[in-house]
Amino acid sequence: MGYDDFEDSAPVAVKILIAGGFGVGKTTLVGALTEILPLRTEEELSGPGTGIDLTTGVETKRTTTVAMDFGRITISAGLVVYLFGMPGQERFWFMWDDLSHGALGAVVLADVRRLADCFQSIDYFERRNTPFVVALNCFAGSRWHDDAEVRRALDLDPHRPIVRCDARERESSRDVLVTLVDHTIAAAESGARIKSPSGSRF
């Protein structure tokens, strides 16, 4: 067997990011769709924002270990969808560019009781022109908000899909992903790259 045969047999991989505030249900959503596989990264704390050069000597080099939610959905022998739950806390910001490069799109999971928790994620994907949908994880007892109200609160473009889901349910979580991929297709077909209507939400 020639080595090019290996290349031909390599499945096409695409990645979908699951973002949102801490405790909003990212792990639950990934877990509803597929087995969660352990994945960690150990990164140097020398990204922009630390303000200190930590690379001058081994004794001052500090690393942080971050566990991620990682899942794999095998569509066919030739196509695999990878899900990455992006760590929400601000101190893990440095990992986002790495994860989001080349992504099919992102799901921003939101809790209507704490909408502000997803502002950063929305700002981030708008800035990068990454296709994304907002999924409202409808926790039991959460107050009903109509879509217009949520759209206003999040300062979202009119075309941006807002879906309601129950991250514990497989079908519901799957529908969120389907909405995202349809949105990415629509964006690709129109060729229109989506620009942020305004600056930061802060």
Next chain:
Amino acid sequence: MTQAVDPSDDLRTHRGPSPVVRPYALVRGRTKPTGDSLDVISMAYALRMSVPDPADLEPEHLALLRRCAVPMSVADLASTLDLPLGVIRILLADLRDRKLIRIHRPRAEPLTDIRLLREVADGLRRL
């Protein structure tokens, strides 16, 4: 009586509950891989399984090479071998430098291949 160790065994089964060395000791303190950066969904596959100088490689390099007998993503390799992504990237770059593996990069950004996107959408609908 000693027992032969199957070379294909998962490293994890021999390492016990916690690693004896911190992962970065494996890569001798390096924090950046050589050459092009590796995406988490880049696919690595072995070009050959025989290593000319196994002595200058760590057991983890060899374990990685074995896993790459079929194309494997960087994230899958990190998960399977229970090593941080950063360490896996450095080890894979070492193998690439020695021409033992080839790395297939994912599609360029933005993802605008409509046929591929429809295949993903249809596949997800069938879940």
